[in-house]
Amino acid sequence: MNVSVLFALASTFATTAIVSVGGLASMFPEIHRQAVNVHGWMTDGEFAAAFALAQMAPGPNVLLMSLIGWRVAGGAGMLVATLATVLPTSAMALAAGRAEQALSRASYYAILRQSLPPVVVGLILASALVTGRAAIDDWLGVALAAGVGIYISVLRTNPLVPLCIAIAIGVTVRRMGF
Amino acid sequence: MQTAGVPTPFSRTTPVTKWDLFSGFVMVGMFGVGGIAASSYYVVVEKRKWLTAEEYASVIALSQVVPGANLINMTTIVSDRYQGIAGAVIGLSGLMLMPVLILIGLTAIYDQYAHLPDVRAATAAAAAGAVGLMFGTAYKLLQPVMHSPIALGMALVTFALIGFLQTPLFGTVAVVAPIAVLITIWSKRR
Structure with a gap:
């Protein structure tokens, strides 16, 4: 096992996770940039497949990082990528949880809570755009993404419902030979 | 960042054991199809009654200010309040267990049939x-x-x-x- 690859995985995922604001989805553009452009660990297509598989499995968004770790360096890579994403930020959450009473009285906590939402929206939008560019290469993909986005915004069901509909439509359309 | 002091307790008076945390967060992960937001609220607030809805909202708000995954942060904070750092490790392991196994299974099937x-x-x-x-x-x-x-x-x-x-x-x-x-x-x- 190439230790330098594991080290690169650990440092990439840990440093990205500690600046991910408003959830791990804001990590996706940076992880895509690192995995495809900077380190050349995978192609756009492989990234898109990993993204799809991680979304289909139940559980938190960290699964994309786990799967990239696995693709790059096997079981050890999966373990390193998952722990690097989860542990530093969990340690920060633990500290913040223990200081909650002091934090909730502190004025900077209120200011932080008011300041971050615009940054978070920008990051999630960018995340959708960057993963979209990697994962979508035809009109069908654009239509499915738009359909699912509108469906979930209007109906607010479990996300798996529109996802399954999209998969059914995608397979059917291909079979019809478009 | 301050780490002083012990975790502040929630209003619940009966204890939540390490096994409770593990089994509860296994459920959160396993039933978190399409994201774990719904399943974590269901298990933590409605089914297991570890937190009231208000306490849950305040922990989520705190989890969003801290970097990283919101619901992983929530799991850490809730588990730590009941069973300390060991509880946090156990809660996180429970949360990740089934999703990682299912992901490995799905990916293995995908690799077999990707052509x-x-x-x-x-x-x-x-x-x-x-x-x-x-x-x-x-x-x-x-x-x-x-x-x-x-x-x-x-x-x-x-x-x-x-x-x-x-x-x-x-x-x-x-x-x-x-x-x-x-x-x-x-x-x-x-």
Whole structure:
């Protein structure tokens, strides 16, 4: 096992996770940039497949990082990528949880809570755009993404419902030979 | 950051054991199809009654300010309050156990059948759909931001930097977040 690859995985995922604001989805553009452009660990297509598989499995968004770790360096890579994403930020959450009473009285906590939402929206939008560019290469993909986005915004069901509909439509359309 | 002191207890008076935490968060992970937001609320508040709805909302708010996955942070904070650092490790392990196993299974099946046109079509559709879900999330989060032109401007600048110019996340957040904080402070003083 190439230790330098594991080290690169650990440092990439840990440093990205500690600046991910408003959830791990804001990590996706940076992880895509690192995995495809900077380190050349995978192609756009492989990234898109990993993204799809991680979304289909139940559980938190960290699964994309786990799967990239696995693709790059096997079981050890999966373990390193998952722990690097989860542990530093969990340690920060633990500290913040223990200081909650002091934090909730502190004025900077209120200011932080008011300041971050615009940054978070920008990051999630960018995340959708960057993963979209990697994962979508035809009109069908654009239509499915738009359909699912509108469906979930209007109906607010479990996300798996529109996802399954999209998969059914995608397979059917291909079979019809478009 | 302060780490002093012991975790503040929740209002619940009966103990939550390490096994409770493990089995509860295994359920959260296993039933978290399409994201664990719904399953974590169901298990933590409704089924196991570890937290009241108000306590849950305040822990989630705190989890969102801390970097990283919101619900992983929530798991850490809740487990730590009941069973300390060991509890946090156990809660997180429980949360990740089933999703990682299912992911490994799914990926193994995918690798076996990736050459089939139907599987390729399904994967492409799932990826496109997941992109749509992210746009849906962004749309939901955009609503409160729309009311302020400054906030909307900050959102668009962040979007353009990461989405189009592909600037590194670390540097972008290090520049954009302090500016957002300064704008909030400045708009309060007026």
